[in-house]
Amino acid sequence: MRLIRIFLALTTWAWFSFAGFAAEHGAHAAEGAAHAEHASEGLPTAAPVLFHVGPLPVTNSMVVTWAVALLLVVAVRVATKDMQMVPRGAQNFWEWLVEGLYEFLEGILGADLVKRTFWFFATIFLLIVATNWFGLLPGVGTIGYGVQTAHGFHVTDPFLRGANADFNMTFAMSLVFFVCWTLWAVQANGIGGFLKHIFAPKGGTTGPLFVLMVVVFFAVGLLEIVSILFRPVSLSFRLYGNIFAGENMLEAMTHLGGPVFGWLTSLPFYFMELMVGIVQALVFTLLTAVFTLLICAHDEEHAHEPGTAHH
Amino acid sequence: MNHLLLLAAAEGGPVEQIAKTFGANVPALIANAISFTLVALILKKWAVGPIQTMLEERRRLIAEGLANADKTKAELANAQAKSQELLNQAGLQANKIIEEARAASAKISEVERQKAVADAADILAKARQAGDAELVRLKGELRKEFGKLVVAASARVSGKILSFEDQQRLAEETNKQLAA
Numbered sequence: 001m002r003l004i005r006i007f008l009a010l011t012t013w014a015w016f017s018f019a020g021f022a023a024e025h026g027a028h029a030a031e032g033a034a035h036a037e038h039a040s041e042g043l044p045t046a047a048p049v050l051f052h053v054g055p056l057p058v059t060n061s062m063v064v065t066w067a068v069a070l071l072l073v074v075a076v077r078v079a080t081k082d083m084q085m086v087p088r089g090a091q092n093f094w095e096w097l098v099e100g101l102y103e104f105l106e107g108i109l110g111a112d113l114v115k116r117t118f119w120f121f122a123t124i125f126l127l128i129v130a131t132n133w134f135g136l137l138p139g140v141g142t143i144g145y146g147v148q149t150a151h152g153f154h155v156t157d158p159f160l161r162g163a164n165a166d167f168n169m170t171f172a173m174s175l176v177f178f179v180c181w182t183l184w185a186v187q188a189n190g191i192g193g194f195l196k197h198i199f200a201p202k203g204g205t206t207g208p209l210f211v212l213m214v215v216v217f218f219a220v221g222l223l224e225i226v227s228i229l230f231r232p233v234s235l236s237f238r239l240y241g242n243i244f245a246g247e248n249m250l251e252a253m254t255h256l257g258g259p260v261f262g263w264l265t266s267l268p269f270y271f272m273e274l275m276v277g278i279v280q281a282l283v284f285t286l287l288t289a290v291f292t293l294l295i296c297a298h299d300e301e302h303a304h305e306p307g308t309a310h311h
Numbered sequence: 312m313n314h315l316l317l318l319a320a321a322e323g324g325p326v327e328q329i330a331k332t333f334g335a336n337v338p339a340l341i342a343n344a345i346s347f348t349l350v351a352l353i354l355k356k357w358a359v360g361p362i363q364t365m366l367e368e369r370r371r372l373i374a375e376g377l378a379n380a381d382k383t384k385a386e387l388a389n390a391q392a393k394s395q396e397l398l399n400q401a402g403l404q405a406n407k408i409i410e411e412a413r414a415a416s417a418k419i420s421e422v423e424r425q426k427a428v429a430d431a432a433d434i435l436a437k438a439r440q441a442g443d444a445e446l447v448r449l450k451g452e453l454r455k456e457f458g459k460l461v462v463a464a465s466a467r468v469s470g471k472i473l474s475f476e477d478q479q480r481l482a483e484e485t486n487k488q489l490a491a
Contacts, residue, residue: 045333045334046333046334047339049339056341056345057338057339057342058342059343061343062342062346065346065347065350066346066350069350069353069354072354072358073353073354076357076358077357077358080361080362080365083361083365085369085372095362095365098359098363098366099366102363102366118359118363119360119363120351120355123351123355123358124351126354126358126359127347127354166334166343167333167334167335168335168336168339168340168342169343169347171340171343172340172343172344172346172347173343175340176344176347176348176351240333
């Protein structure tokens with residue numbers, strides 16, 4: 001009952017949000033019409049703002065994120081409402097998914113690190129897959145406010161948008177990961193160990209060669225810092241680029257087939273986008289897991305050394 | 312000045328240009344970061360968390376079950392060893408009892424046999440005595456009969472009636488000759 005109440009509240013909130021969005025949209029209608037005359041076909045690069053909560057904008061991609069999260073929570077709660085020791089049906093499916101993911105990540109991160117970080121990687125994977133596939137539903141990105149052009153009606157402000165087709169969303173995910181990554185790294189190595197892990201010379205050299213190695217590894221550490229800082233950028237652009245391009249391609253293929261055969265020309269690409277959706281989720285999850293392993297591996301190695309206390 | 316990345320770039324620079332192209336801006340980024348963090352925490356608490364708890368509970372139960380199975384196996388082996396030991400003990404006791412019984416039986420058998428032999432000897436002795444007595448009696452009767460026959464035959468051969476003294480004398484002489 002509590003979940004239903006939350007669902008109703010969110011639905012009402014979303015409905016009023018769209019109403020607010022409609023009012024906001026009306027003020028910019030003329031501007032939009034003028035812009036649309038020059039606008040090319042396809043999804044706009046930036047997600048339209050539906051309304052504001054204080055100074056913070058709420059975009060249609062954020063609404064999709066919340067809707068997907070709500071669907072996931074409801075699906076899991078329904079499946080696990082009456083948990084059985086011998087799982088069946090939906091409970092079996094979710095347990096299979098989570099256990100499979102856990103074992104997969106355990107193989108990469110190790111038994112100790114996966115316990116601390118699994119919640120994040122599982123969330124990342126499930127959310128990215130679900131939002132990617134949600135974005136393929138008919139109506140997402142194609143129903144909304146727009147203007148009439150010489151080539152037909154052009155949706156400029158869709159009500160819903162694939163969450164990962166919004167760069168702010170993918171970049172925000174990457175930044176949250178970056179914060180978590182830093183915390184896990186410091187937890188695993190300590191601040192000194194973290195800096196040592198990046199800058200300290202490796203290989204056990206001595207004498208003058210050691211001095212040279214200090215200089216070399218300091219320079220390598222600086223490059224490593226640049227590499228680390230660019231990870232969120234590469235992660236976010238990779239995911240955003242794939243999903244954004246996929247949605248545009250689907251729209252282009254639909255237009256290519258015209259009003260009668262549009263469904264047919266886009267159909268094969270829907271299957272491809274289903275694959276892209278899961279592959280990109282896996283890539284994002286794998287890369288973030290590997291980045292975490294690389295910085296925490298130091299701790300793991302020392303943890304197995306005899307006589308070394310675990311940090 | 313809405314379009315900015317966290318990395319901060321000079322106004323009109325390439326980064327700002329990229330940010331403008333992709334609609335990246337600080338307020339939207341903060342809003343998305345808060346939104347994603349909340350979503351992640353919600354999924355952790357109500358989606359991934361309960362399933363993980365269930366899986367851990369099941370792993371614990373399986374581990375307990377395996378431990379119990381090992382314990383039961385050990386108890387079974389122990390019980391088997393004990394039962395084997397009891398069987399061995401019982402076997403030894405049974406062998407001992409059998410040996411004792413066999414010894415007792417042999418002893419009793421020997422006593423009985425000896426008793427039977429004694430009885431048999433006694434019976435034989437008595438039978439022999441009885442036989443001897445019977446033989447003596449029969450010999451006596453035979454002598455008497457033979458004496459009578461000799462008297463009768465003498466009377467017929469001589470053609471006279473023998474007196475009681477003659478009969479006595481003939482019978483005695485016959486007995487003497489038979490005894491010789």
